[in-house]
Amino acid sequence: MIDEQARLLSNREVAADFYLARLNTPHIAARIEPGQFVNIQVSAGMTPLLRIPLSVSGVDSEGGIIEVLYEEVGPKTRALSQLGPDVVLPTLGPLGKGFxxxxxxxxxxxxxxxxxxxxxxxxxxxxxxxxxxxxxxxxxxxxxxxxxxxxxxxxxxxxxxxxxxxxxxxxxxxxxxxxxxxxxxxxxxxxxxxxxxxxxxxxxxxxxxxxxxxxxxxEYMACGIGICVGCAVELATAKGDTDYGRYARICVDGPAFDVRQIKWGNAWPT
Ligand SMILES: Cc1cc2nc3c(=O)[nH]c(=O)nc-3n(C[C@H](O)[C@H](O)[C@H](O)COP(=O)(O)OP(=O)(O)OC[C@H]3O[C@@H](n4cnc5c(N)ncnc54)[C@H](O)[C@@H]3O)c2cc1C
Ligand code: FES
The missing domain is CATH 3.40.50.80 (Nucleotide-binding domain of ferredoxin-NADP reductase (FNR) module)
Structure with a gap:
């Protein structure tokens, strides 16, 4: 995992409230696999406090570029949507396990x-x-x-x-x-x-x-790196193959899971 100073190359609306951002992050681009994500700090100030987890939608590893696609739904995505080229965004990645x-x-x-x-x-x-x-x-x-x-x-x-x-x-x-x-x-x-x-x-x-x-x-995440346990999901069988027995932390044990691993609740994994 690297905390890289990613330079925003472009950031444009591609569908209603959906934006495509291209970031120059050579170290992350060289390593990130499909299904993994990055955690981007969108503001230098206290708000929004948390970084925003975003999956990578495309990679140019030779050019050192990753692409993220996001929908403006709240403070962090709104702040990101307002940024233009050459802004530098501290970006942690690659995070999680991919497909x-x-x-x-x-x-x-x-x-x-x-x-x-x-x-x-x-x-x-x-x-x-x-x-x-x-x-x-x-x-x-x-x-x-x-x-x-x-x-x-x-x-x-x-x-x-x-x-x-x-x-x-x-x-x-x-x-x-x-x-x-x-x-x-x-x-x-x-x-x-x-x-x-x-x-x-x-x-x-x-x-x-x-x-x-x-x-x-x-799932909604806070730290994104396995510390806060705010992203726990219950497993179908307690195999003891995670640090938390019956539960997995989506940010480090996922976000990609075989559906047979998950205990699916009435409306969502509990
Ligand atoms: C591993 C991972 C990868 C992600 N990849 C992408 C991506 O590629 N593109 C993208 O647009 N978003 C992605 N997300 C979701 C994105 O990180 C959240 O929507 C984020 O909280 C938005 O921040 P915000 O401050 O703009 O809105 P917030 O204020 O945090 O959220 C706005 C509203 O959306 C709800 N919400 C937030 N996150 C989720 C969620 N994960 N599931 C369901 N409801 C939620 C909140 O309850 C709230 O009502 C990803 C999340 C994770 C954990
Ligand atoms: S978000 Fe903190 S442990 Fe997963």
Whole structure:
């Protein structure tokens, strides 16, 4: 883990309230894997106090550049959205454990929505380089909440969109698209990141279908480095393979987990 002085290269709105920032961080860019995240200090003052954990959505390791995609939802993302080129942001990374690879040659389905898209975009690019056939299923509330095609299409062989209000792509939930992929197109490995309800539904479907599935649990975090235990998630079985027995700390033991590891509660892992 490195605390690097990252230089902001660009920061632009790419969909309604979604921003794409490019940061020059050569040391982090050389090491970060898909599914890992960085913790960025967006202000030199006391507020916002905490750093903001963001997954990496793309890497140019030779150029020393990482990309992060974020939705403006509160003080830290608002502060970041207002910054321009050449601002220097202390950035800790690479953090956490990323995605484990699928079985060699297996088709992959990536299922994402909202702030869950960034790690899937980086993972999709990597999987294509490893010659996995990939489909990217993306859910959003409405058309202007979808990321532009230029960001989605490089990450998969096929991209399928859904909107809750029917304004773009399939009218309904991204889960419907997953059911179709599993029912019609044969064996695959699934990777998912998005709102809590979506990840829980995807986990249930994949457990039922006995399809390998990993989720990235981007829970609210404080320290992001394993100290505060504010990001604990209960495990399905207490294997004693973490320092906290029945619980894992999402920031160091995840954020990527096999869905079979997690004790899924009524609404969310408890
Ligand atoms: C490992 C990790 C990776 C992440 N990657 C990304 C990313 O790539 N892009 C991105 O936009 N965001 C990402 N997030 C989420 C982002 O860090 C939070 O949304 C952050 O709290 C925003 O800070 P804020 O001060 O702007 O808003 P806050 O005031 O902290 O939050 C605004 C609202 O969103 C809710 N909220 C905050 N975080 C979460 C969460 N994780 N899940 C559900 N609700 C939440 C809060 O309860 C509050 O109502 C990631 C989080 C983690 C832990
Ligand atoms: S956020 Fe502090 S231990 Fe995970």
């Amino acid at each position: 484990a690879p699928p079985p060699e040659g297996m088709r992959v389905v990536l299922v994402g929505g909202g702030i869950g898209m960034p790690p899937l975009l980086y993972w999709g690019l990597e999987l294509k380089q490893r010659a996995h056939q990939t489909a990217l299923l993306v859910g959003a509330r409405t058309a202007n909440k979808h990321l532009p095609n230029e960001l989605l299409t490089p990450a998969a062989d096929a991209v399928h969109l859904a909107t809750d209000d029917g304004s773009l792509g399939h009218a309904g939930l991204v889960i419907d698209l997953l059911q179709y992929e599993l029912g019609e197109k044969g064996p695959c490995a699934v990777y998912c990141c998005g709102p809590h309800g979506m990840m829980q539904a995807v986990a249930a479907i994949c457990l039922e279908a006995q399809v390998p599935c990993q989720v990235s649990l981007e």
